[in-house]
Amino acid sequence: MVSPHLKSMGSVVRFCLWPQMFDLKKVIKARKKLDLITSFLFKLFQINLRYKEKRKDYGIEIFEYFYLPWKTDEKFNQNYELIKNYTLNPKSRLFTLHDMSKRYLTENSSFVEVGCWKGGVSGLVALGSKNKDIDFFVCDTFSGVTNSSAKDSFFKDSEYNDASVNDVKEIEKIVGQKFNIVKGVFPGSMEKIKFTKPVSFAHVDVDTYISAKDSLKYLLANSIKGAVIVLDDYGGWFTDGVTKFGNELKLDKNLVVIPNHLGQLIIYKIK
Ligand SMILES: C[S@@+](CC[C@H](N)C(=O)[O-])C[C@H]1O[C@@H](n2cnc3c(N)ncnc32)[C@H](O)[C@@H]1O
Numbered sequence: 001m002v003s004p005h006l007k008s009m010g011s012v013v014r015f016c017l018w019p020q021m022f023d024l025k026k027v028i029k030a031r032k033k034l035d036l037i038t039s040f041l042f043k044l045f046q047i048n049l050r051y052k053e054k055r056k057d058y059g060i061e062i063f064e065y066f067y068l069p070w071k072t073d074e075k076f077n078q079n080y081e082l083i084k085n086y087t088l089n090p091k092s093r094l095f096t097l098h099d100m101s102k103r104y105l106t107e108n109s110s111f112v113e114v115g116c117w118k119g120g121v122s123g124l125v126a127l128g129s130k131n132k133d134i135d136f137f138v139c140d141t142f143s144g145v146t147n148s149s150a151k152d153s154f155f156k157d158s159e160y161n162d163a164s165v166n167d168v169k170e171i172e173k174i175v176g177q178k179f180n181i182v183k184g185v186f187p188g189s190m191e192k193i194k195f196t197k198p199v200s201f202a203h204v205d206v207d208t209y210i211s212a213k214d215s216l217k218y219l220l221a222n223s224i225k226g227a228v229i230v231l232d233d234y235g236g237w238f239t240d241g242v243t244k245f246g247n248e249l250k251l252d253k254n255l256v257v258i259p260n261h262l263g264q265l266i267i268y269k270i271k
Contacts, residue, residue, distance in 0.1 A: 034062055058237065063261065070095035079127040086171050087120025088160070089205075089232070092262045094124055097230060100266075101125045101201055104228040109200035110135040114186045114215045115232075117160055119168035119179070121203055126177035135197050138168055139182040139189060146185055151209035152241035159207065186211070187218035199223035205232035209241030216249070220269060227269045234265035 020026045038060040045060070046053055053059075070076060070091050076098050080091065087094065105111055105125065111134050113122045122138045144161030168181050182189050186206075199222050204215045212231060219229055233239035234246040246265040250257045254271040 083120040083123040086118040105201035112202040115205035119171035123171040123175040136179040147210035154238040229267040231265040
């Protein structure tokens, strides 16, 4: 039923279907249609990739969520334009990192990115955190993914081996921020490096179970209470090792762990 308020809005409302959103029967019908469309889309994806999905807890879901703040955040979009050619991450995930770093990367602390690839994310965080006196530790093997194990169904090592220290140096120039560029397998690569400022915010984007687990262990030991770590690849179609590790983390009573359903697990250190 259309409310008296809507009726008073005249002809605009005659064409407006949104009051149906309040009718449960219509909502259920619409959801069934959406299910059909998404199942079809998922089949198309599999045909394109020549891969048949057998796991029951994977698929495409159109979440009934329509707020896309990255479309209108001007500062984010200005910064995004500067770094977009140096990251594999989609705009939605980049927005999370830009937005959260503004609050959780505290003054006079350290930011760590494990798995920086060409350095775009670290550049974006630097652009959003000017004048906070941050030490940046931007880490990668620069020879691709490592530590794949039986927990990772798809990664075999060496994927994404097309980034170099020079790419990250280009990003330093673009964003006007000096980084500590750490080359090697993290956290072993940090052996000779000492933080003078504790870690308050970090991004872990490493694709495999062991690399994610080792990175988290090291970062939690070197961060402040209240630190936030964003674990990428959680729930990714082909990063099941990281998803398994993320699910283990949910049981840790020292942490609050929340998936944002954009492919990131937000980890908040409470103890
Ligand atoms: C998907 S890419 C990262 C993408 C990047 N964060 C971006 O925004 O474009 C994964 C990266 O993790 C790196 N990597 C994986 N395991 C690592 C480890 N244990 N130590 C250092 N780098 C690692 C790989 O070399 C690769 O560059």
